Amino acid sequence: MMTIQPPTHVPVLLQEVLDNLVLPPGARVLDLTLGLGGHAEALLGRCDKAASYLGVDRDPEARYLARRRLGDDGRLEILAGNYEDIWTDPQFLAWTGTHAPGGFDAILADLGVSTLQLRTPERGFSFRDEGPLDMRMDTNSGPTALEWIAEQTDESLADAIYQFGEERASRPIARAILRAHGEGRLATTRDLAQAVYTVIPREPAKRKGQSDPATRTFQAIRIAVNGELDRLAAALEAAVSHLRPGGRLAVISFHSLEDRIVKQTLRRLAGTYDGPGRVAPAPLPKILKLIHPGGIAPSEAEAAANPPSRSARLRVAERLP
Structure with a gap:
C-alpha cells in the first residue's frame, strides 16, 4: 500500500x-x-x-x-x-x-480517472510528473502500460490510439513509441510523452483550453490497458x-x-x-x-x-x- x-x-x-x-x-x-x-x-x-x-x-x-x-x-x-x-x-x-x-x-x-490516480506519479496516469508506465486502475492485476505496449505491433498500437484517443496522427505516434521502446528509451510517463512530441511538437506556452499533444495518446493507452x-x-x-x-x-x-x-x-x-x-x-x-x-x-x-x-x-x- x-x-x-x-x-x-x-x-x-x-x-x-x-x-x-x-x-x-x-x-x-x-x-x-x-x-x-x-x-x-x-x-x-x-x-x-x-x-x-x-x-x-x-x-x-x-x-x-x-x-x-x-x-x-x-x-x-x-x-x-x-x-x-x-x-x-x-x-x-x-x-x-x-x-x-x-x-x-x-x-x-x-x-472518470480519480484525482488520486492522476496526482500519484507512481501510478503512471499523467505526464505532469515523471513516473513508471503503469496506468492500471487495479495495481494488483493485469499488465502495466509498458508491458501492454511491448506486446503491440505498429498497426495494433495505432488502431488503439485512433479508436480510444481519436488521435489523427495515430500511425506516426505508434511508430515513434515502438521505436523508443525498441531503443530502450521508454520507461516512464515522460518518455512516452517525449515520443509523442517527436510527432506533434509541444508548444512552449499552451493557449487556454488547449490540451497537451500527448493527452489523447495517454487516454487511449489507459483505456486499452484497463479495458474501460x-x-x-x-x-x-x-x-x-x-x-x-x-x-x-x-x-x-x-x-x-x-x-x-x-x-x-x-x-x-x-x-x-x-x-x-x-x-x-x-x-x-x-x-x-x-x-x-x-x-x-x-x-x-x-x-x-x-x-x-x-x-x-x-x-x-x-x-x-
Missing part, C-alpha cells in the same frame, strides 16, 4: 447528482465507482439511518482512502471490484440479497436491471467515447432507436425514462473552479414500472 496523503478531492457535478438521484426513506444506493468517496459522503448525508450504501472500486488505494474519509458508517459497505464484473461477484450477490432484494433506489457511476470501454454498455444494462421501479441511474462520463456509449445505451433502453439513416425493425422495449435527455454539463462556475470537470457530462434515467 502506498503511503500518500489523500489529495484534495472535489466531486464533479455533485449538486446535479444530488438533485437527480431520488433517496427515499431507507434508500438502497449502489456506487459503482466509489473513488475517494466524495459523492458517497454527500449522498450518505442525504440518506436516513435506515439506508444502505454499497461502494465498489477496483483500486485498493482508493478503497482504503474512501474508508478513511467515510469512517465507520454502519450503512456503508465497500467491495473490491469494477462496474463490469461486480454483477456476478458472490459478495455483491450476498449483500444485495440481504440489503436490496428488490433492487436499488439509486445507482451512480462516475467513469470493453463492456460498458453491458454494465449499464446490468445496472438498469438492478433498479427498483422509480429508481434512477446517474452516469458521469468524461470523454466523447464514453458518453456516446452511455447515451446510446440509455436511449435504446428508453425505446429510442439511435441508428441514423436506418429504420428500426420493430419497436424497442421501453424500460427507462430519460431525465434531461441531452445530459447535464458543469456550470461555468464549476468548470472554472474545478478544471477537470470541464469535459464531464451527467446522464440520468429512471426505471419505469
Whole structure:
C-alpha cells in the first residue's frame, strides 16, 4: 500500500447528482465507482439511518482512502471490484440479497480517472510528473502500460490510439513509441510523452483550453490497458436491471467515447432507436425514462473552479414500472 496523503478531492457535478438521484426513506444506493468517496459522503448525508450504501472500486488505494474519509458508517459497505464484473461477484450477490432484494433506489457511476490516480506519479496516469508506465486502475492485476505496449505491433498500437484517443496522427505516434521502446528509451510517463512530441511538437506556452499533444495518446493507452470501454454498455444494462421501479441511474462520463456509449445505451433502453439513416425493425422495449435527455454539463462556475470537470457530462434515467 502506498503511503500518500489523500489529495484534495472535489466531486464533479455533485449538486446535479444530488438533485437527480431520488433517496427515499431507507434508500438502497449502489456506487459503482466509489473513488475517494466524495459523492458517497454527500449522498450518505442525504440518506436516513435506515439506508444502505454499497461502494465498489477496483483500486485498493482508493478503497482504503474512501474508508478513511467515510469512517465507520454502519450503512456503508465497500467491495473490491469494477462496474463490469461486480454483477456476478458472490459478495455483491450476498449483500444485495440481504440489503436490496428488490433492487436499488439509486445507482451512480462516475467513469472518470480519480484525482488520486492522476496526482500519484507512481501510478503512471499523467505526464505532469515523471513516473513508471503503469496506468492500471487495479495495481494488483493485469499488465502495466509498458508491458501492454511491448506486446503491440505498429498497426495494433495505432488502431488503439485512433479508436480510444481519436488521435489523427495515430500511425506516426505508434511508430515513434515502438521505436523508443525498441531503443530502450521508454520507461516512464515522460518518455512516452517525449515520443509523442517527436510527432506533434509541444508548444512552449499552451493557449487556454488547449490540451497537451500527448493527452489523447495517454487516454487511449489507459483505456486499452484497463479495458474501460470493453463492456460498458453491458454494465449499464446490468445496472438498469438492478433498479427498483422509480429508481434512477446517474452516469458521469468524461470523454466523447464514453458518453456516446452511455447515451446510446440509455436511449435504446428508453425505446429510442439511435441508428441514423436506418429504420428500426420493430419497436424497442421501453424500460427507462430519460431525465434531461441531452445530459447535464458543469456550470461555468464549476468548470472554472474545478478544471477537470470541464469535459464531464451527467446522464440520468429512471426505471419505469
